[in-house]
Amino acid sequence: xxxxxxxxxxxxxxxxxxxxxxxxxxxxxxxxxxxxxxxxxxxxxxxxxxxxxxxxxxxxxxxxxxxxxxxxxxxxxxxxxxxxxxxxxxxxxxxxxxxxxxxxxxxxxxxxxxxxxxxxxxxxxxxxxxxxxxxxxxxxxxxxxxxxxxxxxxxxxxxxxxxxxxxxxxxxxxxxxxxxxxxxxxxxxxxxxxxxxxxxxxxxxxxxxxxxxxxxxxxxxxxxxxxxxxxxxxxxxxxxxxxxx
Numbered sequence: 708x709x710x711x712x713x714x715x716x717x718x719x720x721x722x723x724x725x726x727x728x729x730x731x732x733x734x735x736x737x738x739x740x741x742x743x744x745x746x747x748x749x750x751x752x753x754x755x756x757x758x759x760x761x762x763x764x765x766x767x768x769x770x771x772x773x774x775x776x777x778x779x780x781x782x783x784x785x786x787x788x789x790x791x792x793x794x795x796x797x798x799x800x801x802x803x804x805x806x807x808x809x810x811x812x813x814x815x816x817x818x819x820x821x822x823x824x825x826x827x828x829x830x831x832x833x834x835x836x837x838x839x840x841x842x843x844x845x846x847x848x849x850x851x852x853x854x855x856x857x858x859x860x861x862x863x864x865x866x867x868x869x870x871x872x873x874x875x876x877x878x879x880x881x882x883x884x885x886x887x888x889x890x891x892x893x894x895x896x897x898x899x900x901x902x903x904x905x906x907x908x909x910x911x912x913x914x915x916x917x918x919x920x921x922x923x924x925x926x927x928x929x930x931x932x933x934x935x936x937x938x939x940x941x942x943x944x945x946x947x948x949x950x951x952x
Contacts, residue, residue, distance in 0.1 A: 709722075710722055710725075710876075710879060711882075712740065712755075712759070713755070714748060714752040714755045714756055715748070715749045715751040715752035715755065716747040716748040716749040716751075716752040717742055717743055717744075717745065717747055717748055717752060717851075718743055718747070718851075718883050718886040718887050719741075719742060719743040719850065719851035719852065719880060719883035719886070719887075720740060720741075720742040720743065720845075720851070721740065721741050721742070721851075721879065722736060722737060722739075722740055723738075723739045723740065723741060723859060723862070723863065723876070724736030724737060724738060724739070726863060726866075726868045726872055726876065727868070727872070728866055728867030728868055728869075728950065729867050729868075729869055730867055732867065732950045732951065733950070733951045734863070734866055734868065734949055734950060734951070735949055735950065735951040737759065737843060738842050738843050738844075738948070738949055739836065739842065739843065739844055739845070739862070739949055740759070740761070740843070740844070740845040740846075741845070741846060741847065741851060741855050741856075741858075741859045742845050742846070742847035742851050742855070743847060743848070743849060743850050743851030743852075743855075743883065744768070744772075744776060744778070744847060744848070744849050744850075744851075745764065745766075745778040745845075745847055746776040746777060746778045746779075748778075753780075753781050754781075756781075757781050757784070759843060759845075760843050761786060761843050761844060761845050762785070762786040762787065762840070762841065762842065762843060762844065763786060763787055763789065763835060763836070763841045763842065763843075763844035763845075764778070764780075764786060764787070764788045764789065764844070764845055764846075764847075765789050765791050765832050765835060765836075765844065765845070765846035765847070765858075766778070766788065766789065766790050766791065766792075766846075766847065766848075767791055767792060767793050767828070767832070767846060767847065767848040767854040767855060767858065768790075768792060768847075768848050768849055768854075769792050769794060769795060769796050769797055770790075770792065770795075771796065771797075772797065772849060773790060776849075789831075789835060791828045791831050791832045791835070791846075792825070792828055793821055793824065793825030793828045793829065793848075793854045793857070793858075794821055794824050794825060794854070795824070797849075798817075799905075800905050800906070800907060801905040808905075808907040808908075809907060809908055810909070811908075811909055811914075811916075812909070812917075812920065813907045813908075813909045813910065814853075814907070814909035814910050814912070814914075814917045815909075815917045815918075815920040815921045815924070817853075817907075817910070818853070818856075818857055818917075818921045819921065819924060821853070821854065821857055822857065822925075822935075825854070825857075826934075826935045826936070827935075827936070829857070829858060829861060829935050829937075830935045830936045830937050832846060832858055833858075833861065833862065833865070833932075833935075833937050833941060833945060834937070834941055836862065836945060836948070836949070837941045837942075837944035837945040837948060838944075839944075839948075841948070842948055842949070846858055846859075850880075850883075850884075850887070851880065851883065852880040852883070852884070852913055853910070856877050856880065856913070856918065857921075859873075859876065859877070860873050860876075860877065860918060860921070860922060861928075861931075861932070862945070862949075863876065864922065864928040865928060865929075865932060865937075865942050865945055865946070866945065866946055866949055866950060867946070867950075870918075870919060870922045870923075871919070873918060873922065874915035874916075874918040874919045874922070875915060877913055877915060877917070877918040878913050878914065878915040878918070879913070880913035881912065881913045884911070884912075884913065929942070
């Protein structure tokens with residue numbers, strides 16, 4: 708089954724199903740999705756989105772991003788939208804030291820900063836995904852790569868997916884970046900330009916080494932989850948909800 712879910716307008720909408728865990732189980736298909744900004748969905752895309760039966764949308768963007776580019780669900784959508792920001796504002800790196808920004812390890816270090824600021828948001832997101840009746844669900848940010856990638860990594864590791872496979876999933880966003888570049892070239896429009904005056908090179912990539920470095924620094928995944936306030940009961944519920952029988 709394809710990892711990408713083709714929804715017109717979105718460039719990085721993906722199914723997290725199909726990953727194998729270290730104990731031989733499989734993450735269920737069509738239960739949890741990761742995505743870029745849902746505000747990009749066209750009318751055709753919204754119809755396809757509705758067909759997925761999503762009942763929970765977790766928006767990881769800042770308040771400003773939500774205000775400027777809000778997602779509008781189809782009339783009659785009975786699900787719940789939850790704003791779970793991981794950072795207060797998107798970064799502006801244009802005046803920072805260029806040598807630091809150009810370091811290949813910059814992205815992993817930035818992710819560590821997001822975890823510190825977004826600890827309560829990560830806990831809230833995982834708890835929401837573990838709630839009875841909360842699935843199918845999708846969580847997203849703007850590009851579906853960084854904030855979304857951090858939450859996807861946390862969830863997959865808690866489910867028992869090996870770090871190497873989590874890094875492979877993260878790297879799939881390289882394909883989405885190519886789609887984005889092609890879209891900008893074809894349409895001449897880029898709704899990220901005003902927000903990102905300068906992007907460090909490692910932030911433009913989805914290098915699997917970045918995710919492996921980030922996960923290695925977090926250490927034992929259960930200990931890391933506990934540091935965020937995620938309980939063993941929540942982890943057990945998450946596994947019950949998302950691992951295929």
